[in-house]
Amino acid sequence: xxxxxxxxxxxxxxxxxxxxxxxxDVIGPWTGEPVGKAADASAADVEAAIAAARxxxxxTDWSTNADLRVKLVTKLRELFEANRGRLSDLARHExxxxxxxxxxxxxDMALDGWDDYxxxxxxxxxEKDYGTRSSFGFESHRKTVSEPIGVVAAITPWNVPLYxxxxxxxxALLAGCTVILKPAPNTPGMxxxxxxxxxxxxxxxxxxxxxxxxxxxxxxxxMVTDPRVDLISFTGSTGxxxxxxEQGAPTLKRVFLELGxxxxxxxxxxxxxxxxxxxxxxxxxHAGQGCAVQSRLLVPASRYEEAKAILKHSYxxxxxxxxxxxxxxxxxxxxxxxxxxxxxxxxVELGKEEGxxxxxxxxxxxxxxxxxxxxxxAFAATNDMRIAREExxxxxxxxxxxxxxxxxxRIANESDYGLSGGVASGDFxxxxxxxxxxxxxxxxxxxxxxxxxxxxxxxxxxxxxxxxWGLEGIEEFLETKAIAWRAA
Ligand code: NAD
Numbered sequence: 001x002x003x004x005x006x007x008x009x010x011x012x013x014x015x016x017x018x019x020x021x022x023x024x025d026v027i028g029p030w031t032g033e034p035v036g037k038a039a040d041a042s043a044a045d046v047e048a049a050i051a052a053a054r055x056x057x058x059x060t061d062w063s064t065n066a067d068l069r070v071k072l073v074t075k076l077r078e079l080f081e082a083n084r085g086r087l088s089d090l091a092r093h094e095x096x097x098x099x100x101x102x103x104x105x106x107x108d109m110a111l112d113g114w115d116d117y118x119x120x121x122x123x124x125x126x127e128k129d130y131g132t133r134s135s136f137g138f139e140s141h142r143k144t145v146s147e148p149i150g151v152v153a154a155i156t157p158w159n160v161p162l163y164x165x166x167x168x169x170x171x172a173l174l175a176g177c178t179v180i181l182k183p184a185p186n187t188p189g190m191x192x193x194x195x196x197x198x199x200x201x202x203x204x205x206x207x208x209x210x211x212x213x214x215x216x217x218x219x220x221x222x223m224v225t226d227p228r229v230d231l232i233s234f235t236g237s238t239g240x241x242x243x244x245x246e247q248g249a250p251t252l253k254r255v256f257l258e259l260g261x262x263x264x265x266x267x268x269x270x271x272x273x274x275x276x277x278x279x280x281x282x283x284x285x286h287a288g289q290g291c292a293v294q295s296r297l298l299v300p301a302s303r304y305e306e307a308k309a310i311l312k313h314s315y316x317x318x319x320x321x322x323x324x325x326x327x328x329x330x331x332x333x334x335x336x337x338x339x340x341x342x343x344x345x346x347x348v349e350l351g352k353e354e355g356x357x358x359x360x361x362x363x364x365x366x367x368x369x370x371x372x373x374x375x376x377x378a379f380a381a382t383n384d385m386r387i388a389r390e391e392x393x394x395x396x397x398x399x400x401x402x403x404x405x406x407x408x409x410r411i412a413n414e415s416d417y418g419l420s421g422g423v424a425s426g427d428f429x430x431x432x433x434x435x436x437x438x439x440x441x442x443x444x445x446x447x448x449x450x451x452x453x454x455x456x457x458x459x460x461x462x463x464x465x466x467x468x469w470g471l472e473g474i475e476e477f478l479e480t481k482a483i484a485w486r487a488a
Pocket of ligand 1: 155156157158159160164182183184185215216217219220221224235236237238240241243244258259260261290291391393419459463464
C-alpha cells in the first residue's frame with residue numbers, strides 16, 4: 001500500500017520525474033511492503049544536477065549574497081516547521097522510526113540543529129586582518145577572506161536521514177555553496193522534501209538539487225569523480241567512505257566523512273547509581289541504528305557478574321515493549337531492511353561462534369509483523385571478538401570487563417573507530433581524566449549530552465574526517481584566501 005507521496009527529483013529548479021520516467025518502490029521496514037514510489041535517477045539526471053549546481057555557483061550571486069541566503073534558508077526552515085507531520089511520517093515509514101523515538105531523534109534534533117546553524121551563522125569570520133609585514137625590502141598589508149568552497153555533493157544514509165540531511169545541506173547553503181543532495185535509496189522521501197520545499201521557498205534554480213535512485217552507488221560515484229564538484233560531504237559506512245576518498249583522489253576532491261562507530265560506555269566502580277548506569281546501556285533506541293550509540297559497555301571485572309545480572313533483568317523488564325507502530329511509548333521498531341536484518345543476524349550467529357555468552361534476545365521476531373524485527377540483544381564478550389570490533393548497526397550490545405582505569409581506557413581505544421562514548425563515575429575529576437584520554441570525537445561524562453546542533457560532531461580514526469554541526473560545521477564549507485597589498 002502506498003502511503004507516502006511520490007518522491008520527485010529536484011534539478012535546476014524543477015521538480016520532476018527521472019528522465020524516461022523510471023521509478024522504484026520504497027520498502028517500509030515495518031511491513032516489508034512498498035510505502036512509496038521514488039523517481040529512479042539516471043546518469044543523465046545526475047549529470048543535469050551537477051551542471052545546474054556548477055552554473056548556479058559560477059554565474060549567480062548565491063556565493064556572495066549572504067542576506068539572500070539567510071532569508072531563503074529561514075523561509076525553508078519555516079516550511080519544514082509547517083511539515084512536521086510529514087517529516088514524522090517519513091521517518092516512521094521510510095527509516096522505521098518508532099513513535100516514541102521519532103520526535104526526539106528524528107525531527108526535533110534536526111530542526112533544533114537547523115536553528116543552531118542560523119543562530120551561529122553571524123559568528124562566521126569572513127575576514128581577518130593580519131597587519132603589515134616587511135619582506136623583500138617593502139611592506140605589505142595582509143588579510144584573509146573566507147569564501148564558499150563551491151559545489152557540494154551531500155551523500156547521506158538512511159538511519160537518521162533528516163538529521164544528516166540538515167547537517168549538511170543547511171550548513172553548505174548558509175556558507176554560500178550550491179548543493180546536490182543524494183539521500184540513501186531507503187529514504188528518498190526525506191531528500192525529496194528538501195526539493196519540494198525549496199521550490200516553494202523560491203530558491204534560485206540550481207542552488208539546491210536533489211537526486212536519488214535504486215542504485216546506491218551511481219549518483220555518488222558520478223559526483224565523487226566529477227571535477228565540477230568541489231567537496232563531498234558523506235555520512236555512511238566506513239567502507240564506502242574509504243572508496244570515496246580513493247575515487248576522489250584523481251580530482252583532489254575535498255572529502256568530509258562521517259563514518260561508523262563502536263563507542264564504549266565505561267561505568268566505573270564508584271558510579272553513584274551503578275545499576276541504573278548499566279541498565280540504561282541497553283541498546284534499543286531506534287533498534288541501535290545510530291552511528292554514535294554506545295554499543296560496547298565496559299564494566300569493572302570485580303562487578304562483572306553483578307552487571308550481567310542487572311542487564312538480564314533490564315532486558316527482561318523491557319520485554320515486549322517495542323515494535324508496535326502505533327504505540328507512543330515505544331522507542332524501538334524494526335531494522336531498516338531485509339539486508340540489514342540479515343547482516344545483524346549474521347553478527348548474532350558470529351557472536352555465538354566466537355564464544356560470547358548471550359545474555360538476552362538473539363532472535364528475529366516475525367510475530368511482530370512482516371517487517372524486519374530483531375529482539376534487543378546483549379552478549380557478554382571480550383574486546384578481541386569481531387562482535388566487539390565491528391559495527392553491527394542493530395540492537396546488539398556487548399558487555400566487556402576491565403581491570404582498572406588504565407585497562408578501561410585501553411579497551412575503549414582498542415578499536416578502529418573513535419566516534420563517541422561515555423564515562424560514569426562518582427568522582428568527576430577521575431571521569432574527566434578518562435574522558436580526555438578516550439580517542440573519540442565526542443564523549444559524555446555522567447550522562448551529559450555531547451551531541452547537539454551547536455556542538456561540532458565527527459570522528460577520530462576510522463570514524464571520519466572533519467566536523468559537522470556547530471560553527472565548525474559551517475566553516476567546513478569555506479576556503480581561506482590570503483590577500484596582500486603593497487603599502488604605499
Ligand atoms: P552506506 O555507506 O551504505 O551508504 C551511505 C550513502 O552512500 C547512501 O546514500 C548510499 O547510496 C551512498 N553510496 C553507496 N555506495 C556509494 C559509492 N560507491 N559512492 C558514493 N556513494 C555511495 O551507509 P548506510 O548503510 O546508508 O548507513 C549506515 C552507515 O552510516 C553506518 O556505518 C553508520 O555508522 C553510518 N552513519 C554514520 C554517521 C556519522 O555521523 N558518523 C551517521 C549516520 C550513519
